[in-house]
Amino acid sequence: MLKPMSVRILYFAALADRLGVRSEHVELPPGIVSVDGLRTHLAARGGVWADLGTFPKLRAAVNQRMAGGDAPIQAGDEVAFFPPVTGG
Amino acid sequence: MLKPMSVRILYFAALADRLGVRSEHVELPPGIVSVDGLRTHLAARGGVWADLGTFPKLRAAVNQRMAGGDAPIQAGDEVAFFPPVTGG
Amino acid sequence: MYLSVQREDFDVGAELARLRESSAGATTAGGAEAGAIACFVGLVRADNLGEEVRALTLEHYPGMTERALAETIEQAQQRFPLIAVRVIHRYGRLNLGEQIVFVGVSAHHRQAAFSACEFIMDDLKTRAPFWKKEETTRGERWVEARDSDTAARARWEA
Amino acid sequence: MYLSVQREDFDVGAELARLRESSAGATTAGGAEAGAIACFVGLVRADNLGEEVRALTLEHYPGMTERALAETIEQAQQRFPLIAVRVIHRYGRLNLGEQIVFVGVSAHHRQAAFSACEFIMDDLKTRAPFWKKEETTRGERWVEARDSDTAARARWEA
Numbered sequence: 055m056l057k058p059m060s061v062r063i064l065y066f067a068a069l070a071d072r073l074g075v076r077s078e079h080v081e082l083p084p085g086i087v088s089v090d091g092l093r094t095h096l097a098a099r100g101g102v103w104a105d106l107g108t109f110p111k112l113r114a115a116v117n118q119r120m121a122g123g124d125a126p127i128q129a130g131d132e133v134a135f136f137p138p139v140t141g142g
Numbered sequence: 143m144l145k146p147m148s149v150r151i152l153y154f155a156a157l158a159d160r161l162g163v164r165s166e167h168v169e170l171p172p173g174i175v176s177v178d179g180l181r182t183h184l185a186a187r188g189g190v191w192a193d194l195g196t197f198p199k200l201r202a203a204v205n206q207r208m209a210g211g212d213a214p215i216q217a218g219d220e221v222a223f224f225p226p227v228t229g230g
Numbered sequence: 231m232y233l234s235v236q237r238e239d240f241d242v243g244a245e246l247a248r249l250r251e252s253s254a255g256a257t258t259a260g261g262a263e264a265g266a267i268a269c270f271v272g273l274v275r276a277d278n279l280g281e282e283v284r285a286l287t288l289e290h291y292p293g294m295t296e297r298a299l300a301e302t303i304e305q306a307q308q309r310f311p312l313i314a315v316r317v318i319h320r321y322g323r324l325n326l327g328e329q330i331v332f333v334g335v336s337a338h339h340r341q342a343a344f345s346a347c348e349f350i351m352d353d354l355k356t357r358a359p360f361w362k363k364e365e366t367t368r369g370e371r372w373v374e375a376r377d378s379d380t381a382a383r384a385r386w387e388a
Numbered sequence: 389m390y391l392s393v394q395r396e397d398f399d400v401g402a403e404l405a406r407l408r409e410s411s412a413g414a415t416t417a418g419g420a421e422a423g424a425i426a427c428f429v430g431l432v433r434a435d436n437l438g439e440e441v442r443a444l445t446l447e448h449y450p451g452m453t454e455r456a457l458a459e460t461i462e463q464a465q466q467r468f469p470l471i472a473v474r475v476i477h478r479y480g481r482l483n484l485g486e487q488i489v490f491v492g493v494s495a496h497h498r499q500a501a502f503s504a505c506e507f508i509m510d511d512l513k514t515r516a517p518f519w520k521k522e523e524t525t526r527g528e529r530w531v532e533a534r535d536s537d538t539a540a541r542a543r544w545e546a
Contacts, residue, residue, distance in 0.1 A: 067289050067361035068372040118294035138375030141360025142331055155447050155519035156530040206452035226533030229518025243401015254485050265433035275423035327412050344506045
């Protein structure tokens with residue numbers, strides 16, 4: 055039997071404001087292997103989390119590097135979701 | 143009868159070094175109406191002045207503005223001859 | 231390369247002096263010295279898309295920010311023959327007219343310095359994890375990313 | 389516009405501070421404030437075309453120099469939406485590593501600031517009446533104008 059996978063998740067800027075959460079640790083069921091998979095899983099929690107699924111132009115990073123939706127995730131990873139960046 | 147025309151002439155950088163002259167006032171005979179005409183007249187003085195006629199990539203200014211060989215010159219003008227500029 | 235993500239303001243004159251120092255090699259080596267320094271300073275502007283901005287707060291992603299800026303600088307060094315690079319980016323609350331970002335680059339020739347300075351700003355704008363929240367006369371709002379910044383970055387791949 | 393042709397050195401930090409001051413308009417006017425400052429500093433390089441340079445002397449054409457630099461700045465202001473421009477060019481004898489020229493430009497957006505700063509340098513290089521004489525390990529020599537500078541200026545007319 056597969057063990058649950060623990061990942062740290064961070065939210066920033068307008069997304070964090072919307073969710074009311076800036077970071078969390080989650081135990082993922084087996085079968086969630088990508089950024090998009092994680093996003094779908096989190097959005098399925100319902101309520102405000104549904105917004106994570108529909109947030110426009112959502113960006114992600116895995117272990118502090120920009121990552122596309124099909125980027126793999128593993129136990130212990132730090133995954134971040136945020137709007138397009140506006141620094142400089 | 144036409145009066146002689148007086149102009150001030152300046153030389154700069156490698157050209158001034160070559161000629162051994164940095165400025166002069168000259169009285170020009172009638173008929174010298176352009177930068178090229180002036181250059182030919184000055185070079186015709188011979189000796190080191192012949193170098194003014196053959197100096198490579200010579201540039202000129204009339205009244206402190208860059209000027210081509212056919213730029214007109216008038217009494218009282220300040221005419222400068224110099225190599226291509228190398229500031230900055 | 232020097233890179234700092236900080237809350238405090240910076241002194242552009244001191245930064246440029248440090249850039250000059252780190253660009254002056256042994257004079258006998260020949261060729262280690264910079265002939266050109268290009269720099270950029272970004273400031274908090276009063277007027278953004280027609281509404282008056284009084285201040286802004288820059289949120290960032292500690293850790294990833296430093297990593298992303300280092301990658302930007304490395305890319306610039308690979309693309310252009312540079313001698314030294316300094317980048318400072320602030321976070322936190324900044325008032326109108328305050329300095330946000332400094333990019334300073336030295337090179338033997340001016341075109342490399344100009345290009346690298348502009349590249350670093352264009353890359354940073356689309357990659358470094360900073361987000362601006364503006365305080366305007368009509369309340370707070372998160373700044374939207376600009377298509378012009380994406381286009382500016384895309385020029386470098388043409 | 390501020391323009392100076394001078395023998396003395398200049399303080400880049402002070403110049404940038406003045407540029408910032410002259411770029412901060414009345415906040416109520418909206419839009420007078422700069423979001424971007426780009427600057428360039430040219431330095432005496434040790435190594436030019438393979439020979440070691442110890443110092444150089446900049447000769448210039450007093451009067452025409454100021455006029456030519458003013459025309460360069462006016463052209464930049466016509467081509468790009470700028471807020472303030474400062475240009476300083478030194479003449480006389482300069483040692484290795486010394487500052488030769490400063491160009492500082494402020495604008496609402498960074499692309500205008502970068503472009504104007506680079507345009508001013510490219511235009512100045514082909515138009516301002518300065519001539520460099522280098523002191524090298526093999527004696528003195530006048531610096532030859534570079535085709536690359538003519539080409540750099542020509543880009544702006546494409």
